[in-house]
Amino acid sequence: xxxxxxxLALWAGSSLAEEVTTFQLDNGMDVxxxxxxxxxVVVHMLWxxxxxxxxxxxxxxxxHYLEHLLFKATETVESxxxxxxxxxxxxxxNAFTSYDYTGYFQRVAADRLPLMMQYEADRMNxxxxxxxxxRTELGVILEERNQRTENSPNALARExxxxxxxxxHRYGVPIIGWKHEMEELDMQDALSFYDIYYSPNNAILVxxxxxEPDEVxxxxxxxxxxxxxxxxxxxxxxxxxxxxxxxxxxxxEDPRVAQPYISRSYxxxxxxEGAQEEAAALTYLADLLGGSPFTSALGIALQFETNTAVxxxxxYDGLNLDDGTFGLTVVPAEGVSLQDAEDAMxxxxxAFLEEGIDPARMEALRTQLKASEIYARDNVGGIARRYxxxxxSGLTVDDVQAWPEILxxxxxxxxxxxxxxxxxxxxxxxxxxxxxxxxxx
Amino acid sequence: xxxxxxxxxxxxxxxxxxxxxxxxxxxxxGGIDAWLVEEDSIPFVAIEIIFDGGASLDDPAxxxxxxxxxxxxxxxxxDLDARGFQEAxxxxxxxxxxxxxDDSVSVSAVFLTENRDEAAALLRDxxxxxxxxxxxxxxxxxxxxxxxxSDAQDPNSIASATFDAAAFGDHPYGSSLDxxxxxxAAITRDDLIAAHTNALVQGRVYVGAAGDISADELGVLIDxxxxxxxxxxxxxxDRVEFGLEGGTTVVPYDTPQSVALFGxxxxxxxxxxxxxxxxLNEILGGSGLESRLMHEVREKRGLTYGVYSxxxxxxxxxxxxxQVASGNATIAEAIEVVRAEWxxxxxxxxxxxxxxxxxxxxTGAYPLRFDGNAEIAGILVGMQAQDLPTEYIAGRNDLxxxxxxxxxxxxxxxxxxxxxxxxxxxxxxxxxx
Numbered sequence: 001x002x003x004x005x006x007x008l009a010l011w012a013g014s015s016l017a018e019e020v021t022t023f024q025l026d027n028g029m030d031v032x033x034x035x036x037x038x039x040x041v042v043v044h045m046l047w048x049x050x051x052x053x054x055x056x057x058x059x060x061x062x063x064h065y066l067e068h069l070l071f072k073a074t075e076t077v078e079s080x081x082x083x084x085x086x087x088x089x090x091x092x093x094n095a096f097t098s099y100d101y102t103g104y105f106q107r108v109a110a111d112r113l114p115l116m117m118q119y120e121a122d123r124m125n126x127x128x129x130x131x132x133x134x135r136t137e138l139g140v141i142l143e144e145r146n147q148r149t150e151n152s153p154n155a156l157a158r159e160x161x162x163x164x165x166x167x168x169h170r171y172g173v174p175i176i177g178w179k180h181e182m183e184e185l186d187m188q189d190a191l192s193f194y195d196i197y198y199s200p201n202n203a204i205l206v207x208x209x210x211x212e213p214d215e216v217x218x219x220x221x222x223x224x225x226x227x228x229x230x231x232x233x234x235x236x237x238x239x240x241x242x243x244x245x246x247x248x249x250x251x252x253e254d255p256r257v258a259q260p261y262i263s264r265s266y267x268x269x270x271x272x273e274g275a276q277e278e279a280a281a282l283t284y285l286a287d288l289l290g291g292s293p294f295t296s297a298l299g300i301a302l303q304f305e306t307n308t309a310v311x312x313x314x315x316y317d318g319l320n321l322d323d324g325t326f327g328l329t330v331v332p333a334e335g336v337s338l339q340d341a342e343d344a345m346x347x348x349x350x351a352f353l354e355e356g357i358d359p360a361r362m363e364a365l366r367t368q369l370k371a372s373e374i375y376a377r378d379n380v381g382g383i384a385r386r387y388x389x390x391x392x393s394g395l396t397v398d399d400v401q402a403w404p405e406i407l408x409x410x411x412x413x414x415x416x417x418x419x420x421x422x423x424x425x426x427x428x429x430x431x432x433x434x435x436x437x438x439x440x441x
Numbered sequence: 442x443x444x445x446x447x448x449x450x451x452x453x454x455x456x457x458x459x460x461x462x463x464x465x466x467x468x469x470x471g472g473i474d475a476w477l478v479e480e481d482s483i484p485f486v487a488i489e490i491i492f493d494g495g496a497s498l499d500d501p502a503x504x505x506x507x508x509x510x511x512x513x514x515x516x517x518x519x520d521l522d523a524r525g526f527q528e529a530x531x532x533x534x535x536x537x538x539x540x541x542x543d544d545s546v547s548v549s550a551v552f553l554t555e556n557r558d559e560a561a562a563l564l565r566d567x568x569x570x571x572x573x574x575x576x577x578x579x580x581x582x583x584x585x586x587x588x589x590x591s592d593a594q595d596p597n598s599i600a601s602a603t604f605d606a607a608a609f610g611d612h613p614y615g616s617s618l619d620x621x622x623x624x625x626a627a628i629t630r631d632d633l634i635a636a637h638t639n640a641l642v643q644g645r646v647y648v649g650a651a652g653d654i655s656a657d658e659l660g661v662l663i664d665x666x667x668x669x670x671x672x673x674x675x676x677x678x679d680r681v682e683f684g685l686e687g688g689t690t691v692v693p694y695d696t697p698q699s700v701a702l703f704g705x706x707x708x709x710x711x712x713x714x715x716x717x718x719x720x721l722n723e724i725l726g727g728s729g730l731e732s733r734l735m736h737e738v739r740e741k742r743g744l745t746y747g748v749y750s751x752x753x754x755x756x757x758x759x760x761x762x763x764q765v766a767s768g769n770a771t772i773a774e775a776i777e778v779v780r781a782e783w784x785x786x787x788x789x790x791x792x793x794x795x796x797x798x799x800x801x802x803x804t805g806a807y808p809l810r811f812d813g814n815a816e817i818a819g820i821l822v823g824m825q826a827q828d829l830p831t832e833y834i835a836g837r838n839d840l841x842x843x844x845x846x847x848x849x850x851x852x853x854x855x856x857x858x859x860x861x862x863x864x865x866x867x868x869x870x871x872x873x874x
Binding site: 038039040041079080083084087088089090091092107108109135136137138139140141142143144146147150151255256257258259292294295300303304307310311331333334364367368370371372374375377378379 | 480482483484485523524526527528531532534551553580583584586587590591592593594595596695696697698700729730731739740741742743744745746747766767768798801802803804805806807808809811812813814815
């Protein structure tokens with residue numbers, strides 16, 4: 001066991017401190033402890049550096065399928081027992097799968113932490129699946145896809161947009177999987193993903209709440225320490241995007257669409273280890289272009305100065321392992337055509353780049369980002385998710401702790417420079433989502 | 442108000458020795474009561490305000506007025522138009538939320554300690570002196586109309602609207618508080634002013650606060666915020682009986698997965714046996730432990746991603762509802778399993794083991810709910826709205842644990858009515874009519 005760092009992250013400009021301690025076990029498992037002693041509660045999270053973008057070609061959805069199957073039996077634990085034990089102890093639990101990670105968490109009274117570790121460590125290695133599990137859980141994930149995607153024209157449209165956005169990267173494949181590939185998933189697909197990726201040297205343990213770092217370390221050593229490292233864990237590599245040199249446009253037609261809209265996405269860089277400045281600038285850009293409808297460039301131009309849209313927004317999230325997207329959405333006002341709305345959106349972006357940024361807006365955003373750090377401290381589970389998501393997306397604890405200050409240092413020039421680089425139509429997809437082509441007449 | 446009731450019902454379950462919540466009951470200098478949990482480790486405060494009444498006060502011809510009014514409170518007040526108001530709010534990094542429910546309207550706010558007075562003054566203007574500018578009315582009205590169009594094409598919204606209309610007819614509970622395209626189009630500025638006067642009534646207010654503020658400071662702040670609102674409002678609507686009989690209603694809609702909303706009459710929140718019903722539901726279709734419905738429909742048969750049931754004790758009526766979604770080819774089987782489980786529990790009740798597990802879960806989960814200033818403020822205001830004393834928290838565990846197997850099984854026989862269950866199914870279900 002090596003003691004790596006005991007960091008006390010001081011938040012710039014205040015006396016607030018978020019006490020974070022990190023360790024690494026001998027088997028390569030990373031441990032992050034976040035102290036919050038206000039209530040006798042703990043959040044226990046285990047994150048694997050394996051998400052849908054790590055799946056083998058042709059087996060889309062297997063990371064998420066396996067997440068479901070992890071609630072089945074192990075050599076010593078009955079199917080559903082872990083969940084039942086969590087509930088019988090008054091706790092709550094869940095799991096989640098993303099492009100870059102799969103995570104499991106429980107929220108329980110702080111003195112139940114050893115019990116959670118015992119069960120979580122057990123299911124990292126000892127899963128015993130039956131053909132019955134495989135069959136019924138496949139039905140469940142297909143119904144989940146029905147519920148989240150097939151029954152939602154907006155979700156189907158997003159899927160098509162992402163598939164067009166990523167020419168060569170697995171981010172273009174949906175996390176839940178393409179339906180035809182999900183239907184073919186079997187025991188072997190699930191187990192081969194499990195055997196290689198569910199290993200301590202591919203995992204990050206985040207424990208947050210009313211705990212002492214020394215005690216967490218001792219418990220982690222006891223429960224997770226004996227698990228063997230996976231010697232054949234592959235280097236994490238995904239096929240990368242080639243230069244994107246042609247604008248893509250698509251029309252998604254579905255009679256269930258009640259409200260036509262325009263969606264635009266651009267390929268955009270993510271937060272990188274030791275280099276988060278571009279992502280910080282893009283965070284401001286999303287707010288300045290389409291954060292609040294009342295104060296953002298698109299909101300003012302399309303909803304206040306003209307009656308072009310009932311909604312206009314921009315979004316960006318820099319927490320990915322590889323390049324992600326920067327997005328815009330405009331819902332035209334009644335009687336406004338999609339073409340006119342898109343033209344107005346592009347004109348508003350051009351004007352934003354031309355006119356520069358009001359220093360007062362930059363200052364207001366800095367103030368809000370500062371305040372959001374204060375509000376965030378009320379939710380230790382949210383802080384824990386920050387660390388888990390960052391550490392599975394190629395960032396370090398130092399990067400997480402530096403992020404608020406990097407955000408504070410962003411200038412208007414940084415934002416405009418990032419906008420010039422990212423808002424390139426050759427690297428974009430524009431989707432029109434409509435009930436039928438009649439609306440285009 | 443389904444979501445609010447549900448959240449509150451969960452928070453009522455039980456107490457434990459671990460819930461060390463010190464509630465101060467205060468009365469402001471102006472005579473307004475409030476509950477406070479003072480906690481100064483993070484420099485902000487969360488405030489929750491509920492006014493009884495809500496969208497059920499709407500004039501039927503102007504259905505949606507209360508909802509539109511609440512949406513317009515952040516669109517300009519005093520000297521500030523909508524953009525001016527939001528610029529001022531953003532500069533303070535405060536956040537305000539305004540919501541309309543069937544039985545109440547609510548205001549949620551968080552203020553940083555460093556600029557609390559300014560943030561409260563801005564919110565005060567929104568509550569007491571909203572402008573209802575014509576351009577803001579038209580902008581927000583268009584947003585509501587857009588949402589109504591989306592709801593009309595959303596299977597879950599279609600199911601709710603169909604179920605509510607059949608269960609409650611002309612009563613406000615029978616229609617969406619958002620209104621219809623016609624009624625929303627008919628709302629005038631005068632209607633909004635009337636809705637404001639009717640809904641934000643000092644005599645019907647409950648206040649909860651948690652965070653970095655003292656009792657004296659909170660008293661002054663509350664008087665500032667709501668001391669100038671009218672004392673009394675119009676009469677509340679009459680009670681209404683749940684009017685839907687057992688059966689199935691299919692609403693044809695071309696989509697791959699059918700959505701089913703089902704239910705029958707429920708039980709009052711202040712019924713002396715409410716906790717027996719609450720435990721019963723936790724076992725049948727709750728979301729904490731693996732429920733019987735979840736076990737049978739999802740785990741054993743793989744027919745759905747989720748199936749749940751929940752008690753809905755509204756102010757003027759009661760429901761016991763559930764929902765399940767499954768592919769068009771399998772929804773009939775899912776519904777058959779739900780009916781069978783409903784009938785089985787009605788006739789055979791629950792086991793002692795199931796009841797013990799539910800009690801352990803509900804009593805253990807309780808202290809975990811007090812996990813943030815906004816959550817605590819919400820619990821405080823909910824308890825007052827239900828007329829519960831502050832000591833309720835400490836004693837509730839015992840009340841849950843005191844429920845006997847006989848009481849739960851008697852409740853099962855009385856409350857669960859498999860033949861009375863009505864299913865509204867939206868989709869292209871095979872084998873259902």
